[in-house]
Amino acid sequence: MVNYFNTLPLREQLNQLSQAELMEPSEFTDGIDALKGKKIVIVGCGAQGLNQGLNLRDSGLDIAYALRKEAIEQKRDSWKNATDNNFTVGTYEELIPNADLVINLTPDKQHTSVINAVQPLMKQGAALSYSHGFNIVEEGMVIRKDITVIMVAPKCPGSEVRAEYLRGFGVPTLIAVHPENDPEGKGWPYAKAYCVGTGGHRAGVLKSSFVAEVKSDLMGEQTILCGLLQTGSILSFDKMIEKGIDAGYASKLVQYGVEVITEALKHGGVSGMMDRLSNVAKVKAFQISEELKDIMRPLFEKHQDDIMSGHFSKTMMEDWANGDANLLKWRAETGETAFEKTAAGDVKIDEQEYFDNYLLMVAFVRAGVELAFEVMVEAGIKPESAYYESLHETPLIANTIARKKLFEMNRVISDTAEYGCYLFDQACKPLLADFMKKIDSDVVGKNFNEGKSGSVDNATLVQINEILRSHPVEIVGVKLRKSMTAMKAIKTV
Amino acid sequence: MKEPFVHIANLNLQYAGIPILQDLNWQIVKGEHWVIGGKSGTGKTTLAKIIAGQEKANGDVSINFNKNSNSPAQAYYVSNWYQFTNLEGERNFYYQQRYNKHQQNDTLTVYADLVHFGEKHNLAFDQAEPLLLQLGFDNCRNTQLIELSSGEHKKLQLIQALWLRPQLLIVDEPFTGLDKASRANLLEIFDDIAEKGTTLLLITNDKDLPTAINCYAEIQNGQLLQMASADSFSKDTERQQKPLPYFLQELPKVSSNIMVELKDVSVRYGEKEVLKNVSWTVKAGEKWLLQGPNGSGKSTLLSLLTGDHPQAYTANIWLFGQKRGTGESIWDIKEKIGIISPELHWYFDKNATVWHSVASGFYDSIGWFIDVKHEERKKIEQLLDFFDLLPDKNKILHTLPLGKQRLALLARTIIKNPQLLILDEPCQGLDRAQTVHFNAVVDELCNYGKTLIYVGHYESQLPDCINHRLILEKGEVVDCETVREPIKQ
Numbered sequence: 001m002v003n004y005f006n007t008l009p010l011r012e013q014l015n016q017l018s019q020a021e022l023m024e025p026s027e028f029t030d031g032i033d034a035l036k037g038k039k040i041v042i043v044g045c046g047a048q049g050l051n052q053g054l055n056l057r058d059s060g061l062d063i064a065y066a067l068r069k070e071a072i073e074q075k076r077d078s079w080k081n082a083t084d085n086n087f088t089v090g091t092y093e094e095l096i097p098n099a100d101l102v103i104n105l106t107p108d109k110q111h112t113s114v115i116n117a118v119q120p121l122m123k124q125g126a127a128l129s130y131s132h133g134f135n136i137v138e139e140g141m142v143i144r145k146d147i148t149v150i151m152v153a154p155k156c157p158g159s160e161v162r163a164e165y166l167r168g169f170g171v172p173t174l175i176a177v178h179p180e181n182d183p184e185g186k187g188w189p190y191a192k193a194y195c196v197g198t199g200g201h202r203a204g205v206l207k208s209s210f211v212a213e214v215k216s217d218l219m220g221e222q223t224i225l226c227g228l229l230q231t232g233s234i235l236s237f238d239k240m241i242e243k244g245i246d247a248g249y250a251s252k253l254v255q256y257g258v259e260v261i262t263e264a265l266k267h268g269g270v271s272g273m274m275d276r277l278s279n280v281a282k283v284k285a286f287q288i289s290e291e292l293k294d295i296m297r298p299l300f301e302k303h304q305d306d307i308m309s310g311h312f313s314k315t316m317m318e319d320w321a322n323g324d325a326n327l328l329k330w331r332a333e334t335g336e337t338a339f340e341k342t343a344a345g346d347v348k349i350d351e352q353e354y355f356d357n358y359l360l361m362v363a364f365v366r367a368g369v370e371l372a373f374e375v376m377v378e379a380g381i382k383p384e385s386a387y388y389e390s391l392h393e394t395p396l397i398a399n400t401i402a403r404k405k406l407f408e409m410n411r412v413i414s415d416t417a418e419y420g421c422y423l424f425d426q427a428c429k430p431l432l433a434d435f436m437k438k439i440d441s442d443v444v445g446k447n448f449n450e451g452k453s454g455s456v457d458n459a460t461l462v463q464i465n466e467i468l469r470s471h472p473v474e475i476v477g478v479k480l481r482k483s484m485t486a487m488k489a490i491k492t493v
Numbered sequence: 494m495k496e497p498f499v500h501i502a503n504l505n506l507q508y509a510g511i512p513i514l515q516d517l518n519w520q521i522v523k524g525e526h527w528v529i530g531g532k533s534g535t536g537k538t539t540l541a542k543i544i545a546g547q548e549k550a551n552g553d554v555s556i557n558f559n560k561n562s563n564s565p566a567q568a569y570y571v572s573n574w575y576q577f578t579n580l581e582g583e584r585n586f587y588y589q590q591r592y593n594k595h596q597q598n599d600t601l602t603v604y605a606d607l608v609h610f611g612e613k614h615n616l617a618f619d620q621a622e623p624l625l626l627q628l629g630f631d632n633c634r635n636t637q638l639i640e641l642s643s644g645e646h647k648k649l650q651l652i653q654a655l656w657l658r659p660q661l662l663i664v665d666e667p668f669t670g671l672d673k674a675s676r677a678n679l680l681e682i683f684d685d686i687a688e689k690g691t692t693l694l695l696i697t698n699d700k701d702l703p704t705a706i707n708c709y710a711e712i713q714n715g716q717l718l719q720m721a722s723a724d725s726f727s728k729d730t731e732r733q734q735k736p737l738p739y740f741l742q743e744l745p746k747v748s749s750n751i752m753v754e755l756k757d758v759s760v761r762y763g764e765k766e767v768l769k770n771v772s773w774t775v776k777a778g779e780k781w782l783l784q785g786p787n788g789s790g791k792s793t794l795l796s797l798l799t800g801d802h803p804q805a806y807t808a809n810i811w812l813f814g815q816k817r818g819t820g821e822s823i824w825d826i827k828e829k830i831g832i833i834s835p836e837l838h839w840y841f842d843k844n845a846t847v848w849h850s851v852a853s854g855f856y857d858s859i860g861w862f863i864d865v866k867h868e869e870r871k872k873i874e875q876l877l878d879f880f881d882l883l884p885d886k887n888k889i890l891h892t893l894p895l896g897k898q899r900l901a902l903l904a905r906t907i908i909k910n911p912q913l914l915i916l917d918e919p920c921q922g923l924d925r926a927q928t929v930h931f932n933a934v935v936d937e938l939c940n941y942g943k944t945l946i947y948v949g950h951y952e953s954q955l956p957d958c959i960n961h962r963l964i965l966e967k968g969e970v971v972d973c974e975t976v977r978e979p980i981k982q
Contacts, residue, residue, distance in 0.1 A: 059824075
């Protein structure tokens with residue numbers, strides 16, 4: 001198989017990369033009609049598989065689960081998930097031949113083997129759905145020409161997809177149709193109906209492409225979402241220990257701080273997050289983050305370049321072939337860091353304290369979000385896509401760190417994200433060595449405002465606010481959050 | 494004079510600029526057991542939480558614990574609402590999550606939770622055993638916390654508190670949601686631990702109290718006022734009769750003469766059978782009472798009717814004339830039903846205003862709020878006026894007293910004039926006057942062609958209009974009958 005993106009002429013690469021359009025609610029007035037009465041078979045019953053299936057069935061669609069024979073015979077968790085909720089479960093051979101739509105919700109790494117097993121069983125003119133385009137775009141899987149290939153990708157963990165649906169809402173979702181596989185022109189009606197079935201149409205839907213999804217998703221997860229949060233967390237913790245801050249306090253500040261800080265990001269964007277700081281602290285955080293942006297920009301660019309050229313996926317797939325040697329080594333190393341091994345102390349930290357005493361992380365988040373966004377847009381990705389894959393997902397990943405530190409984050413995210421995260425982390429730490437030497441506990445561990453007068457130069461502050469608020473990620477963020485918060489503000493049950 | 498056990502001096506608290514407690518003074522002497530009653534919204538719960546150290550206020554609160562006692566030197570507070578966390582200490586569960594099965598168990602089992610509690614407080618497990626039996630909780634040992642009904646959660650909290658036997662036990666609305674048998678046993682257990690040295694402080698307007706109770710008080714103008722008995726507690730002002738808004742006097746559209754039909758329906762979780770061969774037909778216009786002890790399967794049965802239970806898809810269930818699992822969506826079902834339940838209340842959006850809460854009833858919380866039409870706005874105003882909620886319409890729902898919250902949720906339930914009303918313990922946590930008021934509204938509504946399913950534990954607290962009754966025990970129908978006279982009293 002050859003990398004699909006690399007087979008395209010430049011004009012077509014740019015065309016597919018730049019697909020990103022926030023859809024109007026009026027485009028979903030047909031509801032689930034396009035799929036009503038059709039046989040829908042979901043392959044895989046993990047968190048996304050089960051929760052999407054529950055939603056689709058509750059929307060009136062006919063859902064069954066196809067699992068591998070061993071999963072059924074050994075009554076694995078996927079089998080229990082499906083049967084305990086009274087779904088029909090069968091083998092590929094039993095269910096796939098009758099399916100009008102096969103939804104592939106298995107982990108990325110299994111896609112090739114799943115598709116190789118499923119495709120020969122699919123009937124003429126059936127449809128196949130993905131929630132991530134890696135298999136098509138990077139691995140270059142070619143699907144039979146009679147089959148329609150679509151993507152519906154909720155931009156939230158599976159449990160959220162279910163919770164928001166039952167409240168009568170949904171989660172922001174990205175949908176796409178693979179241009180090589182739309183023989184009957186039913187791709188968009190199917191993708192829209194599927195999206196309605198999950199509730200996604202109530203929270204902002206981005207019309208995208210397989211290429212745009214993959215190239216932005218990989219970039220986001222490697223850099224700001226996982227890579228930088230890991231690097232920033234470990235460096236912050238180590239610095240606090242070096243400066244004599246209590247280890248339990250440091251551990252707690254880092255574990256939960258990133259969640260509290262990015263919660264502000266979720267509601268008010270980068271400027272909303274920065275506004276949580278006092279004026280003096282904001283000026284400081286701005287200066288540090290500018291410096292961080294300068295230092296890290298080449299690394300962000302390298303990641304984006306390697307993603308675009310296919311170098312990243314090639315080396316990762318080599319590691320897959322090599323029994324995940326690098327992945328497992330890096331995973332073990334992350335489990336051994338001092339931050340990971342120090343339990344959060346039994347100290348109370350007020351919400352505001354997480355900002356005041358963890359200014360460094362605010363600076364990391366601003367630098368990372370803006371850099372990831374800027375570099376993606378420079379590479380031809382539309383601001384809407386770049387927003388989802390940078391700012392939007394940061395609080396979701398931060399939540400996993402709050403739960404059980406970096407180990408948990410790396411367990412929850414895909415293997416692809418985990419691999420990219422370690423890759424970034426390995427390169428970023430040495431890059432920041434000199435920068436970190438200058439950092440003291442006033443920006444990480446202690447209240448930055450302490451002993452300061454609090455007054456700042458007005459013109460400087462006005463200028464900083466202007467720079468923060470006029471950044472393109474803020475402009476597009478206001479537009480996109482509006483379509484989400486219209487729901488969120490009145491989410492009821 | 495001996496030193497008071499609890500000494501409170503000059504307690505002051507303001508909430509959003511409104512004084513709640515003003516120079517409140519209070520002493521509790523050993524041997525006294527208090528009940529605080531009176532009007533809703535006077536600060537009873539706040540005072541209880543301050544004594545238990547869960548809220549802060551200006552003033553002095555000191556408790557002279559007996560260091561030589563074998564009871565823990567603790568003021569332990571049991572709240573009106575249940576709270577439980579997953580294994581990671583989070584509380585972000587969602588409405589009806591308990592019916593969705595996932596292999597990854599997020600919460601502890603009841604047994605594991607109790608063992609954990611026992612270890613934390615250094616208690617012997619054999620002392621919890623009799624409590625489990627007396628409160629009818631013995632069969633819940635292996636149940637996951639998330640699978641418990643609201644009544645069962647209440648019991649679990651009580652069991653922990655009674656097992657702990659702290660020197661000061663504060664219980665907010667102890668009888669809320671309990672079935673009759675458990676309630677009678679609870680009164681005895683209260684008396685038992687009072688005799689063994691626990692000082693009781695209950696917050697309730699109930700008149701059926703443990704015999705140990707010997708002091709009564711209510712809060713008036715931010716100060717504690719001792720009363721002669723529970724009979725002398727102030728009552729909330731009676732509601733003025735208002736005509737039902739015109740749009741609710743219209744008969745709702747009825748989709749099918751047989752609204753609900755269940756044939757031989759069973760629900761099981763692994764080995765545990767929650768419903769066994771239940772058959773039930775509800776015809777248009779009938780007013781049903783659904784009764785049964787905590788854990789008898791009532792909530793599960795109702796979840797089959799409201800589209801919330803995954804196992805409904807493979808059972809013989811017809812709703813509004815359509816077999817479940819034949820292409821209908823849960824929103825098609827919910828559109829026809831007005832639902833209120835303790836769980837819905839518990840999971841309701843904590844940030845919604847009263848107005849938003851009521852408006853969400855038009856969409857079963859499908860939130861096209863931007864599009865609330867002029868006609869709908871008028872209806873919302875009329876209904877808020879009917880429930881005397883106009884002055885509160887812009888307040889955050891959960892900051893109101895419980896009684897008002899329930900009325901607002903009832904307004905949400907009926908705003909779309911649904912053909913079927915499912916009211917699952919709608920008066921849980923309300924006092925008698927509020928209950929009478931609430932049920933009078935239900936009766937009035939039912940004059941206009943509604944079909945009703947009502948869950949309530951106590952015969953004295955039911956609407957008059959009930960004309961059928963279904964009784965569940967351990968998941969089985971033990972009685973299904975027509976009722977000629979009002980069940981009340």
